[in-house]
Amino acid sequence: MSRRSAPRSPPTVITLYDAPGAGSQTWVPNIWRIRFILNYKRLPYRTVWVEFPDVERTLRAIGTPPSSRHADGRPIYTLPVIVDPTRNAQAPQILSNTNNIAEYLEACYPARPVFPEGSRALQTLFVHYIQEFVARPLLPIMVPITHDQLPERTQSHFRGASRSRTPMPSSSHPLPPGPQREHAWQLVKEQFDFLSIILDKNVGDGDGVVAQGHHLSYADFVLCSVLLWIEQMASHDGWARVREWNGGRWARLRQRCHDYMDVF
CATH class of the missing domain: 1.20.1050.10 (Glutathione S-transferase Yfyf (Class Pi); Chain A, domain 2)
Known part of the structure; x- marks a missing residue:
C-alpha cells in the first residue's frame, strides 16, 4: 500500500526571486539592493533562482504584477520580485520593481530603517x-x-x-x-x-x-x-x-x- 505524501505547506518566509550568474551567484545590482535590505533588516527569506528565459513565465504563474509596460501597453516582467506571506499567508503580497519592493519593506518592517527620518x-x-x-x-x-x-x-x-x-x-x-x-x-x-x-x-x-x-x-x-x-x-x-x-x-x-x- 503506497503512502501519499502530505501536501507541502507554502513557505512562511519571504521569497526573493533572483537571476543566477555562474552557478547560484547573485550579481544583478537591482536584486542586490533588495538582498541588502532583507539582510540588514534581519528578515528571514529564501531565494528562488530563475534564469532569464523563464522570468516571464514564472512570474505570470505566481500572479506577479508587471514591473513596467512597453509603449504599446505590453507588460514587462523583470526581477527582483518578492513574495511575502508572513503578514497574510492566505493572500501573500507579491511585489515587483526594485523601488516598490524597497518602499514596501521599509513601510512594513520599519525596524533598522534604510531611510532614516528626513533622509x-x-x-x-x-x-x-x-x-x-x-x-x-x-x-x-x-x-x-x-x-x-x-x-x-x-x-x-x-x-x-x-x-x-x-x-x-x-x-x-x-x-x-x-x-x-x-x-x-x-x-x-x-x-x-x-x-x-x-x-x-x-x-x-x-x-x-x-x-x-x-x-x-x-x-x-x-x-x-x-x-x-x-x-x-x-x-x-x-x-x-x-x-x-x-x-x-x-x-x-x-x-x-x-x-x-x-x-x-
Missing part, C-alpha cells in the same frame, strides 16, 4: 545620480563581460531576443582591451571622483565612507550593489582598479556592507 529626498537624489551617472557609463564595459559569464541557456536567450524586448543587449560589440576600454573606464572614474568629493564633506560629521555620515542606508546599498557587480563579473579588469580609486574608499564601503551580503 528620503536626499537619498533619492543620491540614488538617481548613481543610476544615471555611475551605472550607465559602466554598461558598455560590463554588459558584454557579464553576458559571457551567464549560463549558456541565458546567453542563447539574449542572442535570440530582440533588443526591444530584452533587458540586456547581446555582447556582439564588446569593448576590447585597449584605448577604447581604458577611455570608458576613465569616464567611470570621473564619476567616482565626483562621488568621493561629495562624501568628503561628511568627514568631521561622519566617517567619510557612508552617505548618511555614520550609519548604512539605502544609498550605500545601491552604490555597493554596483561595486559587487564589478567585483563579481570583472574582478581583474574592473574591481582591481576600482578598489584602489580615491584612496581605497570603495573597498572600505564594500567592507562596511560585508555583514549584509549573505545569500540564503
Whole structure:
C-alpha cells in the first residue's frame, strides 16, 4: 500500500526571486539592493533562482504584477520580485520593481530603517545620480563581460531576443582591451571622483565612507550593489582598479556592507 505524501505547506518566509550568474551567484545590482535590505533588516527569506528565459513565465504563474509596460501597453516582467506571506499567508503580497519592493519593506518592517527620518529626498537624489551617472557609463564595459559569464541557456536567450524586448543587449560589440576600454573606464572614474568629493564633506560629521555620515542606508546599498557587480563579473579588469580609486574608499564601503551580503 503506497503512502501519499502530505501536501507541502507554502513557505512562511519571504521569497526573493533572483537571476543566477555562474552557478547560484547573485550579481544583478537591482536584486542586490533588495538582498541588502532583507539582510540588514534581519528578515528571514529564501531565494528562488530563475534564469532569464523563464522570468516571464514564472512570474505570470505566481500572479506577479508587471514591473513596467512597453509603449504599446505590453507588460514587462523583470526581477527582483518578492513574495511575502508572513503578514497574510492566505493572500501573500507579491511585489515587483526594485523601488516598490524597497518602499514596501521599509513601510512594513520599519525596524533598522534604510531611510532614516528626513533622509528620503536626499537619498533619492543620491540614488538617481548613481543610476544615471555611475551605472550607465559602466554598461558598455560590463554588459558584454557579464553576458559571457551567464549560463549558456541565458546567453542563447539574449542572442535570440530582440533588443526591444530584452533587458540586456547581446555582447556582439564588446569593448576590447585597449584605448577604447581604458577611455570608458576613465569616464567611470570621473564619476567616482565626483562621488568621493561629495562624501568628503561628511568627514568631521561622519566617517567619510557612508552617505548618511555614520550609519548604512539605502544609498550605500545601491552604490555597493554596483561595486559587487564589478567585483563579481570583472574582478581583474574592473574591481582591481576600482578598489584602489580615491584612496581605497570603495573597498572600505564594500567592507562596511560585508555583514549584509549573505545569500540564503
